Amino acid sequence: MGGRATTIASLATYVPPRLLTNADLEKMVDTSDEWIRQRTGIRERHIVDPGVATSDLGTEAARKAIANAGLTPDDIGVIVVGTVTPDMFFPSTACLIQHKIGARRAWGFDLSAACSAFTYALTAASQLIASGAHDHALVVGADVMSSIIDYEDRSTCVLFGDGAGAVVVSAAKAGEPSILDFEHEIDGGGGPALCMPAGGSARPSSHETVEGRLHYVKQDGATVFKFAVRKTEEVSRRLLNRNGLTPADIDLFVSHQANRRIILSASERLGVAPEKVIINIERFGNTTAATIPLALNDALCAGKLKKGQLVLLASVGAGFTVGSVLLRWGF
Missing domain, CATH: 3.40.47.10 (Thiolase/Chalcone synthase)
Structure with a gap:
C-alpha cells in the first residue's frame, strides 16, 4: 500500500447486556436449539433494549478504543462508521458518535457494506492515515440488527445479534507492525x-x-x-x-x-x-x-x-x- 505505514493502535468492543438465547427463540418461532446450533453454530446473541440505537453501541466501543490508544477524542482526525442500521437516514451515525464522544476536530462519514463494513471502513481509514491527512482515525463497526429482523421469520431471526467494535488506526512507527x-x-x-x-x-x-x-x-x-x-x-x-x-x-x-x-x-x-x-x-x-x-x-x-x-x-x-x-x- 502506498504512503506511510499505518497500524491498528487499539481495539474495544461493546455488546448490550440483554441476551436472546435459542431457548427464547423456541418460544417465538418454530425452531429448536439443536436445529439452530447444527446449522449456524449459534447458542445466544445480544440484543438492545427499546430505544437503544447503533450510535449508542458505537459510542461505548469508541470511547474505550480511544482511551486504550492513550488518546483523547480531540486527537481523532476522521471517523468512519461501518453500519447497515444507522440511527436514521441522516444525519450520519458518524456525526452522532462524533458529538457523543466529543471529537471536536474530526470529520467523518458512514460506510454501508453490510457484513464487509468493518474491513472496508478499516481500509478507508488506513488510506486516509497513509496519505498524511491525519495521524489518528477512529473506525467503528456497529449494528442493531434486531431493529430490522422479522422475529416471525425463523430463517433469519435466529442468525443475528447486536454489537459494536472500534479500533484506532494510527501512523505506524518505523519498523513497527502495520x-x-x-x-x-x-x-x-x-x-x-x-x-x-x-x-x-x-x-x-x-x-x-x-x-x-x-x-x-x-x-x-x-x-x-x-x-x-x-x-x-x-x-x-x-x-x-x-x-x-x-x-x-x-x-x-x-x-x-x-x-x-x-x-x-x-x-x-x-x-x-x-x-x-x-x-x-x-x-x-x-x-x-x-x-x-x-x-x-x-x-x-x-x-x-x-x-x-x-x-x-x-x-x-x-x-x-x-x-x-x-x-x-x-x-
Missing part, C-alpha cells in the same frame, strides 16, 4: 439474495410495504452460503498470493462471523489450520459490522493474538461485498 494490504470487490448481481427491500427511494415506506413486512432482512440462504464460502477463499488467496505468502504463514484467520459452517468450509478450502481460525459466533450471532472486532477481541483476551502476528481478515456481505485485509497486529 496494515500490509487489502483486496476488495463487489458483485451487485447478488443484491436480491440478501436485502431489506423497502424503505429507500426505490420502495419508500408505505402502508403496503409495512403490511408486506418488507422493512426486514430477506435472505436466500443457500445462495448466500455458497457465495460466501467460495469468495472468502478466493479473495483471501488472491491477497496472500500477491504478497508472496501461503496460508501456512498466517498466525490468525479472522473471518466475518455469519455461520460456523461457512467459516469452517472456507478456511478448509483455503488451507488454514483449524487452530488458527477464530470462531465466536456461538456467543454473539451475526452482528454484521461488529463481528470481526468482536472476534479479534476474543482472540486478544484468550492470548491468541499478539503483537507482530500475521493476521488475515475476510468478509462477505450483502451486495454482494467481499473483502480481505492483511496486517501485522499492532499491539
Whole structure:
C-alpha cells in the first residue's frame, strides 16, 4: 500500500447486556436449539433494549478504543462508521458518535457494506492515515440488527445479534507492525439474495410495504452460503498470493462471523489450520459490522493474538461485498 505505514493502535468492543438465547427463540418461532446450533453454530446473541440505537453501541466501543490508544477524542482526525442500521437516514451515525464522544476536530462519514463494513471502513481509514491527512482515525463497526429482523421469520431471526467494535488506526512507527494490504470487490448481481427491500427511494415506506413486512432482512440462504464460502477463499488467496505468502504463514484467520459452517468450509478450502481460525459466533450471532472486532477481541483476551502476528481478515456481505485485509497486529 502506498504512503506511510499505518497500524491498528487499539481495539474495544461493546455488546448490550440483554441476551436472546435459542431457548427464547423456541418460544417465538418454530425452531429448536439443536436445529439452530447444527446449522449456524449459534447458542445466544445480544440484543438492545427499546430505544437503544447503533450510535449508542458505537459510542461505548469508541470511547474505550480511544482511551486504550492513550488518546483523547480531540486527537481523532476522521471517523468512519461501518453500519447497515444507522440511527436514521441522516444525519450520519458518524456525526452522532462524533458529538457523543466529543471529537471536536474530526470529520467523518458512514460506510454501508453490510457484513464487509468493518474491513472496508478499516481500509478507508488506513488510506486516509497513509496519505498524511491525519495521524489518528477512529473506525467503528456497529449494528442493531434486531431493529430490522422479522422475529416471525425463523430463517433469519435466529442468525443475528447486536454489537459494536472500534479500533484506532494510527501512523505506524518505523519498523513497527502495520496494515500490509487489502483486496476488495463487489458483485451487485447478488443484491436480491440478501436485502431489506423497502424503505429507500426505490420502495419508500408505505402502508403496503409495512403490511408486506418488507422493512426486514430477506435472505436466500443457500445462495448466500455458497457465495460466501467460495469468495472468502478466493479473495483471501488472491491477497496472500500477491504478497508472496501461503496460508501456512498466517498466525490468525479472522473471518466475518455469519455461520460456523461457512467459516469452517472456507478456511478448509483455503488451507488454514483449524487452530488458527477464530470462531465466536456461538456467543454473539451475526452482528454484521461488529463481528470481526468482536472476534479479534476474543482472540486478544484468550492470548491468541499478539503483537507482530500475521493476521488475515475476510468478509462477505450483502451486495454482494467481499473483502480481505492483511496486517501485522499492532499491539
